[in-house]
Amino acid sequence: MLLLILAVTVGASLFAMKRPQILEKLMLVPYNVNHFKEYYRIVSHGFIHADGTHLFFNMFVLWEFGTTVEAEMGGSFPVLYFGALLTATIPALTKHKDNTNYRSLGASGAVSAVLMAFIVAHPTQPLLLFFIIPMPAIFAGVLFFLYERHMQKNGGSGIAHDAHIYGALFGLLFSIVKDPSSIDRMVSAIIQLF
Template structure:
């Protein structure tokens, strides 16, 4: 396995770094976030292009460093095996899968949180309009849904989805399929574990974190369902290609 950086990975690294610098220096750090981060679709700041552009945005130095290290570490051997076209197909398909699962889960949470308000006679249109106009009236809403649920509702509506993590989780899953015997380890758990066990374990921890609200190894504001969505898409693409590798009408691994 040659870890000399591959061409597509190099260009993705450059784009991510340029976008991160732009986030810092353009518009007092707010303009890029306003344009290119992914907002909840019912938020007035949501724009369709954010579905793609958020994949090149990051929330801080640590965030981009970890993601770009993972992109180089796992993306390089995956691109070397698949080639640039199939690598990019996995990368962006995983990113889209991450968005779909995360936004779908956010809608599920959003609808659950506002259901007591709807039962009290408020319509979805009125709730969304109030949120887009500066927020719900705490003195009115707190007795109905409680302050913790109001905080959760605001986090969903006003929060931003940023980062290449969903894409990279798809590449990580592809790495696990291509190099199942490769030994990996976490920084805080320096025990070598084969990729075929390590990667499913990471995905399972992300899923548990999303459903329980408890973080095992990532910041509490991590979009865990995006990780799960990206990984599942990456795995199923690789599984499908492997299953059809002898079919002349399919790409051969």
Template sequence: MSLTILLIAATVVISLLAWNNDTLLGKLLMNPFMINRKNEYWRFLTSGFIHADYGHLFFNMLSFYFFGQNIEAVFKEIFGSTGEIYFLILYLGGIILSDVPSYIKNRNNFSYNSLGASGGVSSIIFAGILFFPLDKIYLYGALGIPGIIYALLYVWYSIAMGRRGGDNINHSAHLYGALFGVIFTIAVFPSVVNIFIQQILNWKF
């Protein structure tokens, strides 16, 4: 079974358990105040395995399923047996590092909470866009747009929703996760830059 499927299964199970147990949910949430005052550093990771509702969970895991399968296969082809390790670092690192700016900003704010795998999913999506910038991404299963256009829309949406706030979803994590995905992928496989550029240069509108 692929790591993508295992991570999705773990996320679904933990989210369902947390929805039925407020104490568990409270311990897993990203709460910068509790990390700062109580050293509960696990929240950087565990917050990526819980979601706000079924819609939030479904959208994140569906995106992760399609992009994760592809990137996991690409990493295995490039790096062999160590590909799975790189894949885990990409996904889990995206979850953890995308929360760092929110932690710095809200470490003295007791009421701030966030949750969701958006940082990790974003890192996977943008790694995929580096390898396949022109492959169609289908919004709502119908509207197909090139990956590079999707990336621009994704950034715009994340900024807009982040400014609106009020839903406990860390939309800024989308941006930081995406940035981590791009930086990490280029760092471990620099040739991806040429792959990306050549595809863009050969793009026929």
């Protein structure tokens, strides 16, 4: 399923990037969802990206962590991914339901869930922050939430940080429900930090 998600996302993104009218038709526009019942946008926005950098980073993180998460979760992986994709739209759909100008696109909410699922399963696994600073995955997860909350609170970046938070929370909760013993692993990993 991961390879299919990657292939469709890369293909749809590259196709839509060169066709602004298609990009516009696939974006999450809460006003259109609310007033014109264009519910397909709740899913379609996750298969398109604003530019090559946006696409590359999302697909890199998805591939890097998704291969392990899919191997461990098996048939639950699509539930994790698409559940997070839907959950990540909740803030925009509620806050911007009457805003004709708001638009959002990208798989970041779903990708955040996959990253968080990896962290839950492997809290002591070393990860490289900015590709150079090693730290335990659980610490990277805490930094992720702190950073996203800070950016969401301060706003102005043009990035839907609340979608990242909601997606990551979905990934965290889904993983814990799937494997309750992961709580003990995470607590032990946090204690090891100190």
